[in-house]
Amino acid sequence: MVTAPSRSSERQRTVPADPASAYRTDLDGLRGIAITLVACFHIWFGRVSGGVDVFLTLSGYFFVGSLLKHVIVTQSPSVTLRDAINPLTRLTRLARRLLPALITVLLIVTVLTIVVLPQTRWVATGREVVASALYYQNWFLAFNSQDYAAASSANSPLQHLWSMSVQGQFFVVTILTALAFGGVIKLASTVVPQLRRPAVIRAIVATAIIGVAAVSFYWAHMRMPINQQFNYYDTIARTWEPLAGGLLAVWMPRWRVPTVLRNLVAVAALALIVTCGWWIVGVESYPGPLALVPVLATLAIIWSGATATQRGTRVDMPVINRGLASRFPVWLGSISYALYLWHWPLLIFYLAWRDSNDATFVEGVLLIALSIALAWLTKRYVEDPLRSSRPGTKKVGQHRADGAATSDSLRDPVLPTRSSRGRRARAAMLSYTGALTTLLVVGVLVAGVGIKAWERHVDNIVVDTTNLDPRIYPGARALIEGVPVPSVDPVPKALEVLKDLPETSYQGNISDFKDPDIHVAVYGDPTATKTIALAGGSHAEYWISALDLLGKQNHFRVTTYLKFGCPLSVDPNVSVDGVPYPACRTWVERVMDRLIADKPDAVFTNSTRPRQGIVGEWVPPDYLPIFDRFKQAGIPVLGVRDSVWPHNGKGAIDSPTCLAEGGDAKSCGTPRDPEYGMANPTDAIVADYPNVHPIDLSRGWCTDTLCPAIIGNISVYHDWHHLSATFVRSLAPELERQMKLVFPWA
Template sequence: MAAPTHTVPAALRPAPSTVPPYRTDLDGLRGIAITLVACFHIWFGRVSGGVDVFLTLSGYFFIGSLLRHAIHSQAPHVTLRDTIDPWPRLKRLLRRLLPALFTVLLAVAALTVVVMPQTRWLNIGNELIASALYYQNWHLAFNSQDYLAASSANSPLQHIWSMSVQGQFFLGMLLIALIVTAMIRLIARVVPAAGDPRTVRVVVATGVLGLAAVSFYWAHMRMSVNQEFNYYDTLARLWEPLVGGLLAIWLPTWRVPRWIRNTLALVALGLIITCGWWIDGVASYPGPKALVPVLSTVVIIWAGATALQKPRPGHDDPQSLPAVNRALASAAPVWLGTIAYSLYLWHWPLLIFYLTWRGKNHASVVEGVALIAASLALAWLTKLYIEDPLRGGSRPKHARGTRDGHARRLGYVSVMTTVLVVATLATGVGIKLWDRHVGNIVVDTTNLDPRLYPGARALLDGAPVPALDPQPTPLMVLQDFPETSTDGYMSDFTDPAIHVGVYGDPDATRTIALIGGSHAEMWISALNTLGLRNHFRVTTYLKMGCPMSTELVPKQQGVPYPQCHDWVMRVKEKVIADKPDAVFTNSTRPRDDEPGDWVPPTYTPIFDEFIDAGIAVFGIRDTPWPKNRKGLIDTPTCLADGGTAESCGSPRALVLAPTDPAQALATTRPDFHPLDMSDGICTATLCPAIVGNVIVYKDWHHLSATYVRSLTDELGRQMALAVPWTGPPSS
């Protein structure tokens, strides 16, 4: 039932102590926030702002509690040991947070084995560990995973980033607060005024305000530097709970007419509910636009708290909460608020596993309703049988008030705690064993029988394809790297060095320099063979995500990558100084927002500098990046999930222009030689995921080394037509 409109629920009435009255309306606000989070995730594919409400409320309650501890600790009867002992509060935190989290993590581990293809086990396993140890936000940040609309390709644990941020906030603030409290206590021995509650409040407020200001500046500044990382960054998020904490430290007691408080609270609630539609949270939070849900939460807290202040003559009755706060304190929002934590934990994994099981990227209205109903049921059961008993907040009704009932409750708590701990430890061990298994996979397909596994020769030469399972397997193909990666000649994203590898015939008098990023690197598996066969040397100058381009501020997955430009300029000068006979690099890229591929205008100045230096240029057309009308395709995962060469393939017209866009460059540059392997990867209409019993791609868009080797003869034929010394053309 809704709370009566003419009175305040008992839980909202002022308590005769320093502890503020329990705010049932804030439970209701939690309920609204989790509803927004779930609905926006399931139906709208947007960030709602509900997480920002959670963070603000967490800061309000937690810092308020720490402030009361700091003030109470200055009393003479409180020992220094009690002042600095973190365990009582830490124990309460662990009992409140871990049982439900570990329950969901164990369910995710089981469903991963049942529902997810093996190619995804390792990534999800690592996220299970990151989630259990509260660093999931950093794991996602460093792996550049966008928090976008749900799809079957998303991680079922991606949402735990916010739990990790809150856990880090709780632990960090707890340790800082205990240290500051102890310092104030020691100073108060010399300067008694330092222990005055007002002084303590000013000291704490100053520290919180300063830290919030630093965090807010960091969040705003990092938006233009690396927003994908910034979204998950604890320091960038810290200001949100700290704003709530500032309100707990200093809650204005202004006597404001009820109609004004009600209007402000109504506007604030409206902003919280609607901001997910008109603010792009992924691109904007936790920058200044996050002030909308954060300050709206602050207004609602203030509006209800002001009504609870002691009245002055001629002012509103303190028992009259604003209508918005009374509505939030009604039964339905409050019930949702009491299960908000478990509901947050459950709704996202259920959505992702369902989409994966059905092979869909979006849930329909009916499916979404069913998912929310299932999430509500699981959240309620988790609270009833996991959270409350293990927190110590409830026991079976039939056993209350009896010694036997107390023993039963202790037995239940002991059993459940043991099960959760043992199962979680077993899951961690299993993840590590799987990690070791995958890490120890060695892919050696150099001696595959070409009659059984013709690969590209099936398309180019019409070679027969016997009915065999493809090689490498979907799991093994993940480790099917080009030689330069396993030999250590590929600079990673943070490595500015130029690592020159030598392949082919190292004693040859002619040299081809393979230069660029990973889409140039993958051709080393064919060039190495051609060099050995036709007696030329191959030198490599390679860096992850760094094609040869004059772009001043290149980006990697939307993130500025300034180191790439510096590396390209240094490599260009080094290659010209080394004076190879030719360079081999990418000449095209797929278009981002429309079908086909093109020659970026920042590529051609590099080509021209090499040509002007007397170095011929082999421009290899980039291979198709697998996708269909639904989006990008992770080929190994698609195949491991039961897909076929056709269902996991890409329509050719979607990924390639009708002809090689780089051909036009050859008409004005005689020393530019375009190479196009597209007909060895695609039919006239489709670029299949499996060709000639060989899996074409090792991940989202890199050819497997096995498939590249099957293209060796065709690559050599095209190179020899342009530059005869690279090998005799095929007859």
């Protein structure tokens, strides 16, 4: 085991003897293995490796150990209460070690976003830049995991920084808690001197860690079936992982275990860390009980080398620990923070540039090589200069608190610089660090202002296509009626179509995911005697743009009963993107009672939906009891066929982004599946439900072979699978024709 140098008595006093804070090169190597797993699994396998869980555990081990040492040492009468509880030094040191590399990467990501990504993605990426810089990226992703717009988050160049946010939040809360605890002990020990004893302090800290970790672990396990997408990013659910490492720093088992057994433990632990990514689906399982595999394996490796660390020799160290302490793993561990920051953005920008979902083996190797090179440059020319407490000094080896950033110790051991460097070297270093700091600060200000300016620009975009010339922009009529289509640029443009939403969305007349209320609004002709109720989820909502127009023309009222992600269904296990959505079932029950009581002349709602995510159209069996209840109440149903959900052989298509990247109607379009055939599945249920009248407008958005992204010079979709309001209005004539076959007054 490589121990801290001991050429002077001063350095012997500054290097900690506690194994929890002693320098462990094998753990540097473990960090190198972990970042390798993270990068490889991201690039080639599209899975979670467990490497992040290793980082979290190591973070807790070193960070809690460092803070515990601070609390114990500051109980000395020679240390004032103010010095004992002052958080500024530690918070400043933490910022100096975490922020330079992060800011550098964020600035480059901002530039690459403008150069590589389409404008439709600038706002989302800009918001993630801000969220990452302020360490709430995990919450940003968590709260957007249920949002329709979040479908693109899987390709975000900053998605990986959720773990940095979790660790940053853990560090700050732990610092403040530890210093407050130390202050309380210091005050209380004037009355009860026994409280300042290290053994007592350790016992109190261990008890608190066990309690908080138990609550966090229970929360992580309990939330898995409720909302695993949110749970995965949740700091509360993740806290038990660094606390597990922290507990080992507080209490390291002193068992006398034969070297052979410790070798077996280390081998088994490393094997679990390396392989768990293949046999554990981490996105579905972490941070629940299965996260114990990489966490406990990390603790086992820490423990297996602890005895050798205590004895100050490598002789007793298990073979695995000695291997981890070898040169290359340790070097890889030294750049792990920067490597973690760089590898994911490079992958995402490369795939976006190539318009591909996967990297080949050769491409992956080149991406990793480039990531390593950038990580080394970042560490050498950004991290190290700005981490030094003063120019011209170098630090005795320190562990990095987050598996990436150097941990705080009570006092950093500092070695005097050699006199040969002289004042000019120190002046040059001061000049360099000053220039670098200025560059980063200016870059942050420019990027921040630019992001906010672009957000404001997008927010101020107004889409008004209500008076388009139908001869130039025929939309759906180009397919249905075969009218000629002039050669002009389509509308709305790719960036504008994102705002081309139904009137109900702009006016707040649709319940969001958390809103339990029923918002009934009136459109069309409010004074009319005939009423059509538009009811269901967002795929029913977008029809308001045509129904409102027809209601005004033909003098019928349109009342709305709408909720995001909530079609009229009796499904007891409604979910949105895999997230349970029990509020939908309750809302549907209340809406059905309200509709029966209001008794409109007809209900307009969806009658079909994809069977398997984006393909496989059918009439869901859970819709039939709804139709039956309307039949019993004597209420006709206009059952509209669902539109195509854009997709190709690579998966779902974000049509606006595809068009913004230079795609066209065909390349961004959807090949017409055999399962989305010429026959409307609703026709098959009419015999049993004569009150259901099929409305099929598919001829307006599909030919026999293709469902284009642009039809009649109008962009068809405003996001992944919702029709744009402009295109829906172009369907109004055909919708009117079909409705009049059922209700002449419509």
